[in-house]
Amino acid sequence: MSLPPAVPVTDSPGGGSGSSASRPAAVPAGPSSALMRQLGIAQLGEEPMLRSTARPFVLPAEAGEARAVVRALHERLVAIRKVHTFTKGTGLAAPQIRIDRRATVVIDPDGQRIELVNPWVVDESPEVDEPKYEGCLSFFDARGRLARPLRITVEHQGYDGSPRVSVFTESVARLVMHEIDHLDGTLYADRMDVTEKLIAASDYRGTGHRWDYGSSGG
Numbered sequence: 768m769s770l771p772p773a774v775p776v777t778d779s780p781g782g783g784s785g786s787s788a789s790r791p792a793a794v795p796a797g798p799s800s801a802l803m804r805q806l807g808i809a810q811l812g813e814e815p816m817l818r819s820t821a822r823p824f825v826l827p828a829e830a831g832e833a834r835a836v837v838r839a840l841h842e843r844l845v846a847i848r849k850v851h852t853f854t855k856g857t858g859l860a861a862p863q864i865r866i867d868r869r870a871t872v873v874i875d876p877d878g879q880r881i882e883l884v885n886p887w888v889v890d891e892s893p894e895v896d897e898p899k900y901e902g903c904l905s906f907f908d909a910r911g912r913l914a915r916p917l918r919i920t921v922e923h924q925g926y927d928g929s930p931r932v933s934v935f936t937e938s939v940a941r942l943v944m945h946e947i948d949h950l951d952g953t954l955y956a957d958r959m960d961v962t963e964k965l966i967a968a969s970d971y972r973g974t975g976h977r978w979d980y981g982s983s984g985g
């Protein structure tokens with residue numbers, strides 16, 4: 768689907784600058800987006816890299832660069848998690864900190880860190896979950912509901928260039944797919960059904976709860 772038309776931003780909290788011309792939300796930029804901008808997260812409408820395909824690492828030749836990018840992503844996530852609680856887990860892809868490379872770090876709902884270098888989703892289960900709300904640090908004043916595969920298979924690489932295959936399920940599959948999408952310039956709003964609309968984060972009522980996958984409990 769295509770994104771909803773951009774709407775004029777009527778206020779500019781936090782003294783934010785820059786155009787919001789390609790913001791996908793019918794949700795004006797507000798305090799949450801301003802906070803993420805202050806924390807150095809590239810904001811949609813201000814950073815073309817968010818809409819482009821990230822450059823893979825050549826491994827092992829660029830192992831040092833890959834380690835540095837993963838470290839930068841992790842450090843930024845730690846900083847963000849000091850000012851916002853992410854009960855559902857969170858993640859960050861390199862283009863969101865203006866690095867045009869194919870790497871992402873995810874912290875799952877249990878606090879486990881997942882680092883992925885040169886990841887590609889190579890298989891998706893035909894089974895999808897019930898549509899669930901996601902947020903994105905690059906347009907954090909909006910939330911939107913979408914279905915995702917219940918299981919994904921991801922090919923990625925170790926720093927030595929060795930091929931790796933990881934399978935993620937349920938909430939972790941959702942988190943990982945959201946971040947790998949960023950490496951292809953895709954946002955969750957692109958995957959929303961036409962019947963779904965973005966809502967303002969202030970109208971979202973799921974904060975503080977994990978996504979419900981029934982059997983996963985806890």
Ligand SMILES: [Zn+2]
Pocket residue numbers: 902903904905945949
């Ligand atoms: Zn995102």
